[in-house]
Amino acid sequence: MQDKKKYILMNIVIAFAVTMFFSCQSKKITSPDYLESEEAPIAEAFEVNLKYTDSGRLTAILKASRILDYSNRSFAYHEFPEGIILDIIDEDGKVSVVTSDYAISYQETGIIDMRGNVDILTADSTHLQAKQLYWNQNLSWVFTDQSYKSYLPDGTINEADGFDANQDFTILNSRINDGVMFIEE
Template sequence: MKRLFRNSFKSIAMVSSMAMLFLCCTDNYERVGEEAKKTIYPQGVAQNFKLTYTEMPEKLESEAIDSSKVVAVLTSPISEDFENLRFKHQTFPEGLQIDFYNEKGEKTVIKADYGISYSITNLIDLRGNVVIDSHDGKKLEAPQIYWDRSNEWIFTQEKFKYTNPEDGTVMDGEGMDFNRDFTFFNAHKTYGLMMIKEELE
């Protein structure tokens, strides 16, 4: 009887000790900042990525094979696909280039160090040394620019530098929006150097 009691006591003591050990080892550390972020991995990664945006005519002939028109071509060394998330998007961590084509087939080029394409909103966020070179020599430089694919509209709230060789002007400003062909350009705030070429009589 004493031996059974002694063994039961040892078992209870062992179980209590183990329970206390596990309770003491719980992680009560509260993670903040970078530690608190959950690591999210893409569902796919593509190298030498190329995406062609095309436009179809309103009336599509049954025999028409080459009736679609190339509107833009997006290329990037790497594309990361996060289409499995609630807010679906693609990232271009090593930069990207977008070639726009107007009705005449003339090309305007946008380059950036980093980009995010949001499929739900049809918006592309371009960041880092963003440069737009239009087919007629106009150039826009900014740290960040958004391209609204649905409305074919480009805009930013950041500082920018706009060079127009047609009238010999260089404009510095902050915040602007324009269409992809630069036929409409609205600068929200301008300042700095502006050189205007004078016409000789």
């Protein structure tokens, strides 16, 4: 009888212990919110100064205060939330400068979307200002459907509601133009 009581008491203690074991919850240690978010970039860089070369020749210098790398996404991109300064160097060593308040570069398509005070000053002194500008690196083509203003070296001023051009601006298709042009007689 004593063994039977001992056996029942032991089963009750085991049942109670098992119940307590499975009813307890462990406290999950969480990482910071920015690591858990699917919206977070995979990397972030500050005060960047990238130099691009082609066959040993310096072709461009990209400066940015901050770059967010979203290459972990299905449609990978790099975001420049504080803008860019891009120096493009031609084969003769002449420099054209592109600046904007914000930019985003899509790896898959090769398109760069620049927004806010987009300013281009080419090596031949052509100056273009726009609210937004797209650059298709694969096609070497620049375009916008926003208003822009351009100043050519000969004093010509052009304002329009959109354009598309090759990146050298030797081919330019502009819409709804208004401007001043100087013509020699």
